[in-house]
Amino acid sequence: MGLDPRLPESHILLSPHQMYAADTWAMQNGTSGITLMERAGKSVAEVATEMMPHNGDGTIIVLCGPGNNGGDGYVAARYLAEWGYTVSVMPISDIMALKGDAAIMARPWIGRTRPMDLNALKSADLVIDAMFGAGLDRDIEGDIAAVIEAVNEGSAVVLAVDLPSGLSGATGQVQGTAIQADTSVTFFSYKPGHILTPGRYYSGGIDNIHVVDIGISRDCLADIQVNTYWNTASLWQGAVFHPGPSSHKYDRGHVLVLGGREPALGASRLASLAALRSGCGLSTLACPSESYSIQATALTDVMVRRYDSSFGLLSIMADKRINTIVAGPGLGVGEKTTETILAVLNERRRTVLDADALTSLARQMVQLSDYSGQDIVLTPHDGEFKKMFPDISLDDRLSAARQAARQTDCVIVLKGVSTIVAAPDGRASIASNAPAWLSVAGAGDVLAGIIAGVLAQGLPLFESVSYAVWLHGKSGEVAGRGLIASDLLPAIAKSLP
Numbered sequence: 001m002g003l004d005p006r007l008p009e010s011h012i013l014l015s016p017h018q019m020y021a022a023d024t025w026a027m028q029n030g031t032s033g034i035t036l037m038e039r040a041g042k043s044v045a046e047v048a049t050e051m052m053p054h055n056g057d058g059t060i061i062v063l064c065g066p067g068n069n070g071g072d073g074y075v076a077a078r079y080l081a082e083w084g085y086t087v088s089v090m091p092i093s094d095i096m097a098l099k100g101d102a103a104i105m106a107r108p109w110i111g112r113t114r115p116m117d118l119n120a121l122k123s124a125d126l127v128i129d130a131m132f133g134a135g136l137d138r139d140i141e142g143d144i145a146a147v148i149e150a151v152n153e154g155s156a157v158v159l160a161v162d163l164p165s166g167l168s169g170a171t172g173q174v175q176g177t178a179i180q181a182d183t184s185v186t187f188f189s190y191k192p193g194h195i196l197t198p199g200r201y202y203s204g205g206i207d208n209i210h211v212v213d214i215g216i217s218r219d220c221l222a223d224i225q226v227n228t229y230w231n232t233a234s235l236w237q238g239a240v241f242h243p244g245p246s247s248h249k250y251d252r253g254h255v256l257v258l259g260g261r262e263p264a265l266g267a268s269r270l271a272s273l274a275a276l277r278s279g280c281g282l283s284t285l286a287c288p289s290e291s292y293s294i295q296a297t298a299l300t301d302v303m304v305r306r307y308d309s310s311f312g313l314l315s316i317m318a319d320k321r322i323n324t325i326v327a328g329p330g331l332g333v334g335e336k337t338t339e340t341i342l343a344v345l346n347e348r349r350r351t352v353l354d355a356d357a358l359t360s361l362a363r364q365m366v367q368l369s370d371y372s373g374q375d376i377v378l379t380p381h382d383g384e385f386k387k388m389f390p391d392i393s394l395d396d397r398l399s400a401a402r403q404a405a406r407q408t409d410c411v412i413v414l415k416g417v418s419t420i421v422a423a424p425d426g427r428a429s430i431a432s433n434a435p436a437w438l439s440v441a442g443a444g445d446v447l448a449g450i451i452a453g454v455l456a457q458g459l460p461l462f463e464s465v466s467y468a469v470w471l472h473g474k475s476g477e478v479a480g481r482g483l484i485a486s487d488l489l490p491a492i493a494k495s496l497p
């Protein structure tokens, strides 16, 4: 039931605040809150039936919270009872204190309402978690934390309404403690917390998160400043370059990778080959004279040039067809690297700064904003990010990446299980397709190369970088378990959309 990622706009992620705006828009345009809640609760009940044995046996407990998430729970309980299931409601707060739509929806519930019983929760067949959704605004503690722990320890299959209780829909972080759901049903669109980790795992995994249509028109999006996207094809498919019969290799750009010295010679080779595999027309590796013969012997498809000073590098870059630079993989850390990077940046080409370039620049971030308006991509993993941005907390990775992008006026690729691409204008994408076995030596060098290879093709920056991150994840999936970084190179070609 999850949205088909090929559909237009299925990549949109709404924060809890933006989702409130969508609900409000629907209510102002003719669909009452009660109608939305009725549809939300009914779709939860429909998914619940798929999780129960087909003969209808088994017990269902619906945990209902103090707000509208609880209201959805009462509706789901009503439908399940009507359909013949053995269902009871266990409220976690005083029913008399319910307000608004939730109070209205609790009234027609004439089935069994029972006091909190942790043992019953542990032995139920299905628990529907309708405690908290978008309204969670602080850590869960005390008795409610004990309820969540009982559910997590118990044997029941768990269905979360909107979000597992305790999970922040905005950040994907756990607030105190959270329900570990097997399946989640959310409304209108995924929330960032479903795609980010650990939220994705608490929600049951991407394949088990259902997005249901509760009758909110997508016209509401015109009034909401959407700026967060799931990194799937519908986000970037318009930014993929498809060469035509008359296109020339120079139409697809020329990437220059700056290589370094022993012992890290493979890193720049991986980046230069990954660039070529990603569809750019030409790839050149520039390296110091001392490593020239090794690199030139190892590479057939990539041109190898030598440079021993920034001046030498600039004379290679005098070829204006070189439109994208990769600096970092195997480049070496230190002042010389910093000097080289700053010389390259002055040439105003699209530039990907990775690995050693990021470490070298860590104390020079102010200088990066001097290149404001240029297409610069920084690809830190957490360790590099902390060195570069010691004042930005990584507790909320999405906000952290956005803040760093704004501060540097660069696109930030914050690498991790759910790699985030953040643009200085506030847009961000979150990827969910990288397999665990992609975390292997050299995979980052390949990513830097893919990003450059895609950027060289000249399409819009944010979409291109998001596409490149997706392509990297897809290549990991295609290369399969036990992959090493060089396996990704042929896999890139097989993964091209």
Ligand SMILES: NC(=O)C1=CN([C@@H]2O[C@H](COP(=O)(O)OP(=O)(O)OC[C@H]3O[C@@H](n4cnc5c(N)ncnc54)[C@H](OP(=O)(O)O)[C@@H]3O)[C@@H](O)[C@H]2O)[C@@H](O)CC1
Residues within 6 Å of the ligand: 023, 033, 034, 036, 037, 038, 040, 041, 065, 066, 067, 068, 069, 070, 071, 072, 101, 131, 132, 133, 134, 135, 136, 137, 138, 139, 140, 141, 144, 161, 162, 163, 187
């Ligand atoms: N009509 C609509 O808009 C529709 C909404 N829909 C549904 O509504 C959900 C959003 O509903 P919501 O805004 O009422 O918030 P919700 O998640 O129920 O929680 C709020 C309550 O929790 C409490 N609370 C918060 N944190 C807490 C904590 N740590 N520990 C303890 N208490 C805590 C907070 O208490 P307070 O801060 O007031 O003390 C408040 O009472 C959304 O996820 C979707 O499922 C759908 O039906 C579609 C139509």
Ligand SMILES: [K+]
Residues within 6 Å of the ligand: 069, 129, 130, 131, 132, 133, 160, 161, 162, 163, 164, 165
């Ligand atoms: K919930």
